[in-house]
Amino acid sequence: xxxxxxxxxxxxxxxxxxxxxxxxxxxxxxxxxxxxxxxxxxxxxxxxxxxxxxxxxxxxxxxxxxxxxxxxxxxxxxxxxxxxxxxxxxxxxxxxxxxxxxxxxxxxxxxxxxxxxxxxxxxxxxxxxxxxxxxxxxxxxxxxxxxxxxxxxxxxxxxxxxxxxxxxxxxxxxxxxxxxxxxxxxxxxxxxxxxxxxxxxxxxxxxxxxxxxxxxxxxxxxxxxxxxxxxxxxxxxxxxxxxxxxxxxxxxxxxxxxxxxxxxxxxxxxxxxxxxxxxxxxxxxxxxxxxxxxxxxxxxxxxxxxxxxxxxxxxxxxxxxxxxxxxxxxxxxxxxxxxxxxxxxxxxxxxxxxxxxxxxxxxxxxxxxxxxxxxxxxxxxxxxxxxxxxxxxxxxxxxxxxxxxxxxxxxxxxxxxxxxxxxxxxxxxxxxxxxxxxxxxxxxxxxxxxxxxxxxxxxxxxxxxxxxxxxxxxxxxxxxxxxxxxxxxxxxxxxxxxxxxxxxxxxxxxxxxxxxxxxxxxxxxxxxxxxxxxxxxxxxxxxxxxxx
Amino acid sequence: xxxxxxxxxxxxxxxxxxxxxxxxxxxxxxxxxxxxxxxxxxxxxxxxxxxxxxxxxxxxxxxxxxxxxxxxxxxxxxxxxxxxxxxxxxxxxxxxxxxxxxxxxxxxxxxxxxxxxxxxxxxxxxxxxxxxxxxxxxxxxxxxxxxxxxxxxxxxxxxxxxxxxxxxxxxxxxxxxxxxxxxxxxxxxxxxxxxxxxxxxxxxxxxxxxxxxxxxxxxxxxxxxxxxxxxxxxxxxxxxxxxxxxxxxxxxxxxxxxxxxxxxxxxxxxxxxxxxxxxxxxxxxxxxxxxxxxxxxxxxxxxxxxxxxxxxxxxxxxxxxxxxxxxxxxxxxxxxxxxxxxxxxxxxxxxxxxxxxxxxxxxxxxxxxxxxxxxxxxxxxxxxxxxxxxxxxxxxxxxxxxxxxxxxxxxxxxxxxx
Numbered sequence: 001x002x003x004x005x006x007x008x009x010x011x012x013x014x015x016x017x018x019x020x021x022x023x024x025x026x027x028x029x030x031x032x033x034x035x036x037x038x039x040x041x042x043x044x045x046x047x048x049x050x051x052x053x054x055x056x057x058x059x060x061x062x063x064x065x066x067x068x069x070x071x072x073x074x075x076x077x078x079x080x081x082x083x084x085x086x087x088x089x090x091x092x093x094x095x096x097x098x099x100x101x102x103x104x105x106x107x108x109x110x111x112x113x114x115x116x117x118x119x120x121x122x123x124x125x126x127x128x129x130x131x132x133x134x135x136x137x138x139x140x141x142x143x144x145x146x147x148x149x150x151x152x153x154x155x156x157x158x159x160x161x162x163x164x165x166x167x168x169x170x171x172x173x174x175x176x177x178x179x180x181x182x183x184x185x186x187x188x189x190x191x192x193x194x195x196x197x198x199x200x201x202x203x204x205x206x207x208x209x210x211x212x213x214x215x216x217x218x219x220x221x222x223x224x225x226x227x228x229x230x231x232x233x234x235x236x237x238x239x240x241x242x243x244x245x246x247x248x249x250x251x252x253x254x255x256x257x258x259x260x261x262x263x264x265x266x267x268x269x270x271x272x273x274x275x276x277x278x279x280x281x282x283x284x285x286x287x288x289x290x291x292x293x294x295x296x297x298x299x300x301x302x303x304x305x306x307x308x309x310x311x312x313x314x315x316x317x318x319x320x321x322x323x324x325x326x327x328x329x330x331x332x333x334x335x336x337x338x339x340x341x342x343x344x345x346x347x348x349x350x351x352x353x354x355x356x357x358x359x360x361x362x363x364x365x366x367x368x369x370x371x372x373x374x375x376x377x378x379x380x381x382x383x384x385x386x387x388x389x390x391x392x393x394x395x396x397x398x399x400x401x402x403x404x405x406x407x408x409x410x411x412x413x414x415x416x417x418x419x420x421x422x423x424x425x426x427x428x429x430x431x432x433x434x435x436x437x438x439x440x441x442x443x444x445x446x447x448x449x450x451x452x453x454x455x456x457x458x459x460x461x462x463x464x465x466x467x468x469x470x471x472x473x474x475x476x477x478x479x480x481x482x483x484x485x486x487x488x489x490x491x492x493x494x495x496x497x498x499x500x501x502x503x504x505x506x507x508x509x510x511x512x513x514x515x516x517x518x519x520x521x522x523x524x525x526x527x528x529x530x531x532x533x534x535x536x537x538x539x540x541x542x543x544x545x546x547x548x
Numbered sequence: 549x550x551x552x553x554x555x556x557x558x559x560x561x562x563x564x565x566x567x568x569x570x571x572x573x574x575x576x577x578x579x580x581x582x583x584x585x586x587x588x589x590x591x592x593x594x595x596x597x598x599x600x601x602x603x604x605x606x607x608x609x610x611x612x613x614x615x616x617x618x619x620x621x622x623x624x625x626x627x628x629x630x631x632x633x634x635x636x637x638x639x640x641x642x643x644x645x646x647x648x649x650x651x652x653x654x655x656x657x658x659x660x661x662x663x664x665x666x667x668x669x670x671x672x673x674x675x676x677x678x679x680x681x682x683x684x685x686x687x688x689x690x691x692x693x694x695x696x697x698x699x700x701x702x703x704x705x706x707x708x709x710x711x712x713x714x715x716x717x718x719x720x721x722x723x724x725x726x727x728x729x730x731x732x733x734x735x736x737x738x739x740x741x742x743x744x745x746x747x748x749x750x751x752x753x754x755x756x757x758x759x760x761x762x763x764x765x766x767x768x769x770x771x772x773x774x775x776x777x778x779x780x781x782x783x784x785x786x787x788x789x790x791x792x793x794x795x796x797x798x799x800x801x802x803x804x805x806x807x808x809x810x811x812x813x814x815x816x817x818x819x820x821x822x823x824x825x826x827x828x829x830x831x832x833x834x835x836x837x838x839x840x841x842x843x844x845x846x847x848x849x850x851x852x853x854x855x856x857x858x859x860x861x862x863x864x865x866x867x868x869x870x871x872x873x874x875x876x877x878x879x880x881x882x883x884x885x886x887x888x889x890x891x892x893x894x895x896x897x898x899x900x901x902x903x904x905x906x907x908x909x910x911x912x913x914x915x916x917x918x919x920x921x922x923x924x925x926x927x928x929x930x931x932x933x934x935x936x937x938x939x940x941x942x943x944x945x946x947x948x949x950x951x952x953x954x955x956x957x958x959x960x961x962x963x964x965x966x
Contacts (some may be wrong), residue, residue: 081797081895168905174705174817176805177792178909182857184805186909192707192806196821197905334903340712367710370720373903434900452826454783456880458959463723463784464825467711470721482961501961508960511953515946547943
């Protein structure tokens with residue numbers, strides 16, 4: 001046995017876990033949760049821009065999505081604000097880092113981050129008397145092959161906050177109330193934050209855990225190094241619920257099948273002959289199968305069987321104009337939106353560089369303008385589909401020099417050639433069965449990115465404004481002035497963009513029909529083809545509209 | 549006759565001033581520079597007499613008698629709410645006084661009218677007309693005033709205490725009231741005469757504005773008969789959902805509540821569960837018209853003694869709403885569905901639409917947007933049956949709706965009507 005206190009730490013895992021689990025370790029070493037390449041690249045995009053190189057938490061040789069060798073440079077060599085921000089602010093949520101002093105956010109380093117969970121105090125309470133009460137340590141020596149939600153929530157409680165939203169927690173407003181036992185409450189989080197309860201995701205409410213949807217390849221990688229999480233994640237809503245086509249599946253033909261091997265620790269094992277549902281990348285799930293004509297999902301830890309409703313062909317999912325919509329555009333119950341992220345880098349103070357382990361001049365702090373849950377804006381994402389978007393990021397950068405002088409004051413970084421804020425396509429993980437209503441979306445310009453507003457003639461006038469540019473809404477990216485629609489912020493990711501004026505007009509125009517034809521789910525035939533607005537002038541409509 | 553009376557009055561005032569100057573010795577010691585409207589007044593015109601000098605002639609305690617001797621009738625302002633704070637006292641009495649008998653004195657007493665000089669800037673010797681900034685000394689934070697100039701309170705957490713500051717408080721930048729943009733200030737509607745009479749304002753909307761029949765909304769009789777103008781034309785409103793007063797006794801963990809505070813905070817810290825600034829919910833005001841309403845206050849109390857909650861934690865002491873006039877007027881409005889298809893706006897949110905789960909966090913109420921367990925102190929919530937009627941897609945409604953959207957859509961991107 002190896003000597004170090006954590007044999008699974010990145011310094012030791014080649015000899016610790018690797019000899020028995022080479023397939024898993026090999027994948028993990030190129031995965032985003034270890035490299036953080038996507039995070040670092042996105043910070044660069046927000047701050048100084050890309051420099052043509054790809055960075056990782058530690059330098060490594062890996063393979064790109066096409067299988068070609070790829071060299072990732074160590075982020076310690078990124079000597080600018082992006083590098084500093086990552087190393088001093090973001091890198092604690094990297095699977096190689098150990099964190100033992102953070103309320104709700106402590107975790108071990110390496111494989112143990114997920115497979116040897118810590119408790120809230122990061123204190124050992126297992127059977128080894130020598131270890132009992134020591135901190136920071138995993139809660140016990142019991143290996144957890146199937147990590148529970150709390151493990152994911154140790155890191156995924158910031159930025160997109162998907163682990164919070166999924167469980168029905170919200171850390172916006174941050175008012176520390178209602179109190180709990182006389183302390184900041186009701187759910188304390190790291191970084192002086194608190195969370196309150198909101199409606200959980202419908203899957204969480206049903207008893208599904210993060211790993212019941214997310215495959216091990218989503219989480220630990222598939223052997224290739226990607227530059228963004230949406231390339232590594234292989235699952236989609238349509239895999240289980242169907243889209244334009246019903247879910248696809250393949251039958252297990254032998255005992256060596258990956259689904260059989262992966263399900264070894266599940267409450268029920270997959271067997272040859274089972275029809276395994278395929279992910280969006282065409283690989284088989286290890287816990288989702290077709291049985292008796294139904295898509296069934298096995299709770300990996302719970303053993304519960306969940307039946308997924310397939311929506312392919314149902315009238316409300318066959319509306320002609322909605323073919324471009326992501327499921328979560330309508331089915332997100334809330335989408336967490338942080339408006340105005342004001343980051344200050346102060347050279348008068350020292351900050352801990354969690355990558356090099358040294359304190360160096362320059363400390364970061366952060367304030368925020370406003371948080372929103374609902375409604376949420378929509379825009380075109382990297383797949384050319386209409387998606388919920390969230391600020392990503394509205395970063396305003398200030399740099400304070402050693403003498404206290406402001407070297408940069410609330411700067412907006414350049415993106416795609418101009419100074420502009422950014423929104424990012426985003427699935428909030430707070431899904432509801434009930435969709436956003438037709439009228440609710442079509443008749444409310446907030447869903448298109450105009451922010452809260454009033455409408456005056458052909459002007460949509462925002463009411464919550466940006467401090468820095470008081471003529472622009474803080475909580476949106478579109479303005480309409482005398483009928484002209486303009487975007488003043490970008491949507492990150494390739495091919496993504498705000499809706500254009502033609503699309504905005506089309507969305508609004510549908511209200512001429514929806515106000516009477518509001519029963520899409522009752523098979524109102526007008527939505528099965530392109531809307532014909534001239535019908536409003538036909539004799540039927542004229543007669544109906546002329547009634548007193 | 550009227551001109552004759554004015555002439556005689558003016559002569560008497562002039563005579564009085566002249567006599568005062570001749571008789572008084574004040575300025576031998578008090579080398580006071582006078583400026584403003586009162587610059588030619590004798591000292592004793594205000595300070596009354598050399599033997600029984602009134603140190604602060606404008607003090608409310610003396611009903612500002614010297615001021616009132618010229619500005620007849622204006623002392624009546626001290627009988628009204630700005631001086632008596634009767635509404636705030638009554639609120640404290642029916643809520644926090646139960647748990648802290650001195651709550652009003654500790655938390656509410658700093659904003660009452662102490663004298664004429666509270667509003668009339670420059671001090672007594674350089675007196676001037678009341679300026680908006682002085683109104684905002686009291687009408688700060690959540691209270692109507694800063695909204696007019698495009699400012700809304702930020703969340704209380706220090707994470708959100710940033711940005712533009714006014715009179716020591718941080719505010720979100722909002723679109724100001726159109727009247728403020730055009731240069732009108734508080735006193736243009738809230739004249740001294742109206743305040744002395746205990747009226748909210750000297751002018752209502754229709755004293756200046758003729759209701760045009762061009763917008764389709766103005767041609768709907770029910771709108772004109774049943775709605776206040778500002779039910780539609782209030783562009784936004786600060787809304788505070790869940791006003792927590794946390795009282796600390798011997799509790800060092802107070803520091804862990806990362807909340808704004810100042811030297812006036814005393815033993816209390818304040819924090820809202822949630823602040824919003826969008827279109828205000830609607831209800832009925834005292835005259836039965838549809839009006840914006842807002843929480844004032846949904847009040848919770850926790851007493852933390854030696855870092856532990858004493859008694860009931862997060863005790864709901866009031867769930868009160870108030871019909872009011874947000875000073876955020878714009879020509880524009882929201883569209884039809886924001887009222888006619890918006891149960892949440894009338895506090896009729898269905899349980900399946902609830903986002904915030906207050907009961908899970910021990911907050912007693914099912915939802916802030918559920919009328920049950922809550923009250924409007926100066927009006928009423930809109931009855932559910934009435935909401936159902938107004939949300940019915942009748943033929944008359946559909947015609948108005950189509951006209952509204954057709955007019956709007958036709959102008960988007962210069963598109964044609966079809």
